[in-house]
Amino acid sequence: MTRRSIGIIVNGVTGRMGYRQHLVRSLLAIRESGGVPLADGTTIWPEPVLVGRNETKLRELAERHGLTDWTTDLTSALARDDVEIYFDALVTQQREKAIRQAIEAGKHIYTEKPLAEDTAGALDLARAADAAGVRTGVVQDKLFLPGLRKLKRLVDGGFFGRILSVRGEFGYWVFEGDWQPAQRPSWNYRAEDGGGITSDMFPHWHYVLEELFGRVNAVSCVTATHVPERVDEDGRAYAATADDAAYAIFELDGGVIAQINSSWGVRVYRDELVEFQVDGTEGSAVAGLRNCRVQHRAVTPKPVWNPDLPATEDFRAQWAEVPDNEEFDNGFKVQWEAFLRHVVAGEPFQWDFLAGARGVQLAELGLRAAREGVRVQVPELQR
Structure with a gap:
């Protein structure tokens, strides 16, 4: 069995949803269950990179779960070659700017909803992601x-x-x-x-x-x-x-x-x-x-x-x-597994940025x- 590690920025991890549903009950739960298996025998292994504004909270959270990879510098995290996915659990007003930065860095993007504050912004993100050739997903738990x-x-x-x-x-x-x-x-x-x-x-x-x-x-x-x-x-x-x-x-x-x-x-x-x-x-x-x-x-x-x-x-x-x-299984975890299979193996995933834009609309x-x-x-x- 081959393990395929994939670096995932979890931005906003100190918030309620980012921590409870996406880190603990999804990404860490996936690791506890042995990863996400693919048909060819490969196992996808998520490697979370915790990102937030509060250094003290990040350090405490990482130590609580035996994690070592965290930073308050989103730009440096996005510049890493071993990071392939950006996940956003920020407040809505901060989301569009951060996602645009992730698109420019060439990362695949998975995000909480709403995708943006208005329909025009959400559509612009969808079109920018298409132009950059990155895969996208919006939480529809x-x-x-x-x-x-x-x-x-x-x-x-x-x-x-x-x-x-x-x-x-x-x-x-x-x-x-x-x-x-x-x-x-x-x-x-x-x-x-x-x-x-x-x-x-x-x-x-x-x-x-x-x-x-x-x-x-x-x-x-x-x-x-x-x-x-x-x-x-x-x-x-x-x-x-x-x-x-x-x-x-x-x-x-x-x-x-x-x-x-x-x-x-x-x-x-x-x-x-x-x-x-x-x-x-x-x-x-x-x-x-x-x-x-x-x-x-x-x-x-x-x-x-x-x-x-x-x-x-x-x-x-x-x-x-x-x-x-x-x-x-936990609904957030199930959708995370589907998105990881989409990124790594190209399996279908219909809940992309355009789907997210329709929700904003x-x-x-x-x-x-x-x-x-x-x-x-x-x-x-x-x-």
Whole structure:
């Protein structure tokens, strides 16, 4: 067996997502499992190069995991011949500049979403990467979650018949930061720093809707800043200038209507932090992060509306659980493995910068729809 080492810059590794999901649960987990095997017997072995601004945090993080390769100098890291991939987990406002630097250095690029702050910037990055001949990828982790993989299995198997509608609920209460620390960074709630739930979540909803149900043709949206003041990491009160909730309707190919509520100001009364209900002529399903339940046409009960009597049916008990049928790995890790096979062996990888640009476009158009109070068509993006 031949080991193929591949140097990977992990920029923004001291942040929550860069550290937990991409370093620990993806790259280090890949190493712990023996690497990524290829059909020819080669094993891809990731060699992380940790990059960030805080030398103390980087040193502590590297020592915690037995790593020695770290730096605060991105330029010198990109100049290394043994580094082939640049990964970006920076805040959105810093991403475009860093990715452009990686393109100029000839590195293959994998990045968190959103790809850029606006559609023009995202498309420019996609075109620059194409011109440079580098391979690109954008994180689209929710496609690899067990619940959504089960849902896709149902779609591909024709379980729903003709799909009519999709209803999504996402969110949880993010503490204001005064009497309990907030569980998200304060920049998420400042528009001037690139924050906002629409910019954060619509790129996710784009790829979920497009991959499972069809192209998004139009969007209508209402946004809100439900919590107008929050407290930052240093205990200072600040004005929340970004949207913390978005209520959207997406019109898809085939007449499918999708309604998705996204909110950081909602308390959870559902089984998982995100759930999608899909209704079709032949059956319905409710899918979350891990679980998926179904009700087929043949076993659908016949409820009758009567507000004068208490409900006697246990509606949840009338649904059946979709079995796992396979072992599901961490979604971030699975996509990392696919991107590494794409870079090393040329295997297909459809979630490139153009796919990322379409997610940015949907967020931008959603914000426009909310700002102008109109229904906005979603034009096709061209390279």
